[in-house]
Amino acid sequence: MQAAIEGILYVVTHFPFLFIGVAGGILVGALPGLSGSTGIILLLPFLLYVEPAEALIMMSGMFCGSMYGGSISAILISTPGTPSAAATVLDGYPLAKQGKAGKALAVSTIASTAGGVISTLCLILLAPQLARLALKFGPAEYFALMIFGLTIMASVSASSLLKGLLSGFFGLLLAMVGLDPTLGTPRFTFGITRLLTGFSMVPVLIGLFAFSEVFAQLAELGKKAIPHVEKVRSSLPSWTELKDLIPVILGSSLLGTIIGIIPGTGGAIASFMAYNEARRFSKHPETFGTGELAGIAAPESANNGTTGGAMIPMLTLGIPGDVVTAVMLGALLLIGVRPGPLLFSQTPHIIHALFAGFMIAQFLILALGLITIPLFPRVLKVPVGILYPIVLALCFLGAYSYGNSVYDMGLAIVFGLLGYFMKKHGFAAAPTILGLILGPMAERELGRALIISHGDWTVLFKSPIALLFYGLAIFSVWYSFRGIHRARSKG
Amino acid sequence: MSKLNILYGTSTAILAVVFFLSTFSLPSEQRGLDPRVYPRFVSLCFFALSVGLVTSSVRSRKEKEKEKEKGKGFKEAFRSAALQRVGGMFLVALGYVAIIDTVGYLVATPPFLAGSMVLFGERRVWRILLVSLLSTAILFWLFRIIFRVPLPVSSLW
Numbered sequence: 001m002q003a004a005i006e007g008i009l010y011v012v013t014h015f016p017f018l019f020i021g022v023a024g025g026i027l028v029g030a031l032p033g034l035s036g037s038t039g040i041i042l043l044l045p046f047l048l049y050v051e052p053a054e055a056l057i058m059m060s061g062m063f064c065g066s067m068y069g070g071s072i073s074a075i076l077i078s079t080p081g082t083p084s085a086a087a088t089v090l091d092g093y094p095l096a097k098q099g100k101a102g103k104a105l106a107v108s109t110i111a112s113t114a115g116g117v118i119s120t121l122c123l124i125l126l127a128p129q130l131a132r133l134a135l136k137f138g139p140a141e142y143f144a145l146m147i148f149g150l151t152i153m154a155s156v157s158a159s160s161l162l163k164g165l166l167s168g169f170f171g172l173l174l175a176m177v178g179l180d181p182t183l184g185t186p187r188f189t190f191g192i193t194r195l196l197t198g199f200s201m202v203p204v205l206i207g208l209f210a211f212s213e214v215f216a217q218l219a220e221l222g223k224k225a226i227p228h229v230e231k232v233r234s235s236l237p238s239w240t241e242l243k244d245l246i247p248v249i250l251g252s253s254l255l256g257t258i259i260g261i262i263p264g265t266g267g268a269i270a271s272f273m274a275y276n277e278a279r280r281f282s283k284h285p286e287t288f289g290t291g292e293l294a295g296i297a298a299p300e301s302a303n304n305g306t307t308g309g310a311m312i313p314m315l316t317l318g319i320p321g322d323v324v325t326a327v328m329l330g331a332l333l334l335i336g337v338r339p340g341p342l343l344f345s346q347t348p349h350i351i352h353a354l355f356a357g358f359m360i361a362q363f364l365i366l367a368l369g370l371i372t373i374p375l376f377p378r379v380l381k382v383p384v385g386i387l388y389p390i391v392l393a394l395c396f397l398g399a400y401s402y403g404n405s406v407y408d409m410g411l412a413i414v415f416g417l418l419g420y421f422m423k424k425h426g427f428a429a430a431p432t433i434l435g436l437i438l439g440p441m442a443e444r445e446l447g448r449a450l451i452i453s454h455g456d457w458t459v460l461f462k463s464p465i466a467l468l469f470y471g472l473a474i475f476s477v478w479y480s481f482r483g484i485h486r487a488r489s490k491g
Numbered sequence: 492m493s494k495l496n497i498l499y500g501t502s503t504a505i506l507a508v509v510f511f512l513s514t515f516s517l518p519s520e521q522r523g524l525d526p527r528v529y530p531r532f533v534s535l536c537f538f539a540l541s542v543g544l545v546t547s548s549v550r551s552r553k554e555k556e557k558e559k560e561k562g563k564g565f566k567e568a569f570r571s572a573a574l575q576r577v578g579g580m581f582l583v584a585l586g587y588v589a590i591i592d593t594v595g596y597l598v599a600t601p602p603f604l605a606g607s608m609v610l611f612g613e614r615r616v617w618r619i620l621l622v623s624l625l626s627t628a629i630l631f632w633l634f635r636i637i638f639r640v641p642l643p644v645s646s647l648w
Binding site for chain 2: 045046049162163165166169170172173176180182183185187188190211214215218219220221222383384385386388389390392393394396397400401404406409410413416417420425427439443446447448450451454455
């Protein structure tokens, strides 16, 4: 109880950080082309100069805010701000066309808050238990866990499993450049002194996620004019409407949380599953797709439900639940916070502040969302000619400020171009980041396990927990392969 | 797309071979994990996946047929215009990185922002001037004064 109060007090006294995170997240999520991962990258230059707990609550606010923000453009301009809001378009935009954009946005705000609150409660209840269990892990178990983590590459591989795995192994290859973790001897530096320290995470992250997105937006310039909803009036749903939505919101929030806990899934899968379930259990399934409020409430509570869920494996095991938490994991490592069970036992104040921040962020979303509804159409009108150049300038500052190095700025722009071509030709960037983050950890744990066992490789397969992770890894690859195969056969 | 996939697959296969061959210059260690084992495993997997991409692209006739049906014309023209814009932005950004250490943050950033705005289709001069100068000043104030980041200063004056 005392810890909870301390956490709440910390967030209250550091409220501006949470506010910047949530407000920035809503903005970033609402603008098509920018996503939660880009938002966290844009925060990087600031994160480097604040306390770890402040950085964590800022990133959490960004994560939750962007997840909600995606629904704004989905409802107003039929373009999901983030992939997680794709299902919201189905009923949100028809409602906006009927002149009920205000009500659609209000339902989305309430459902997002409910989803966020339920998933935060699960996070608070489950994460410490899982962390306690993870304290028993040795190097062999950690190695198996990293292998499982790396198989997430397959699930975030977009349309081609082969290309996704290639991107992932490219990340593993990049991570090997620098000094060998066992002997400290240089490897794959090809005589270039700069490469002795390897590829710094900051320019790679900024390049692959932020610069590439700016390039993609530039390439798409002037491609299509989106019909805009010009004016939105605040309009809350009636009590009867809200009462009908409660079972949908509760069910979808729980579904979203459970899906969020499974590494490699994310908000997009959760929102479509919740939408389908809501339609299946509805008394009027035929109204879905024509402007049904439950068609907004279900995906929005589910995708916000994934936020707390995705944080559970990331915080306790260091395994990201989705793309945004993968970027968040990279950012945490940069500011010296290593997620894992020790984070809970050695720095509990950070965890308590995070829990409190996550919960307060949900209510902040509710307040900001409902108050600012009439302003949303203006946000979507921000000229790209102003927005993206400023994003670029911020990205350059982010790349520079980590090591005060112009070399990192150059590296970011090169990785940006690489990321653009990867994206353009079906190679997802997320697996590269996973490889870059998890690869060195896997190698280090493998080295430790083999030193302890005096070079006996069977040590990797003796522990039941390690075997469980190998089993999960095989299942994860099989499941992704099946999903892609099914999608292809459907055409 | 399949031709491009063959190109990508071949390039990554060459990269894998370069990495694999480089492992021979790494020292050997009997205790624990030999420093050559993990890099060899990763480069071999990378090579196998690259070969997989090449062979699957050679086999996929469907894609080739689709490509033929698509034809060229407007889409191609659009693509090249898009590529020119991306290339232009890459050069502007590279130029910015090249001069920032010499002329300093305050001098290099406004022309970079102005160039980017023009590439993003902004044509109003007053807006370009206002946004590029104002954003540079705000970012400089925020990072140099508030966060005390030692932003590049000119080595000329």
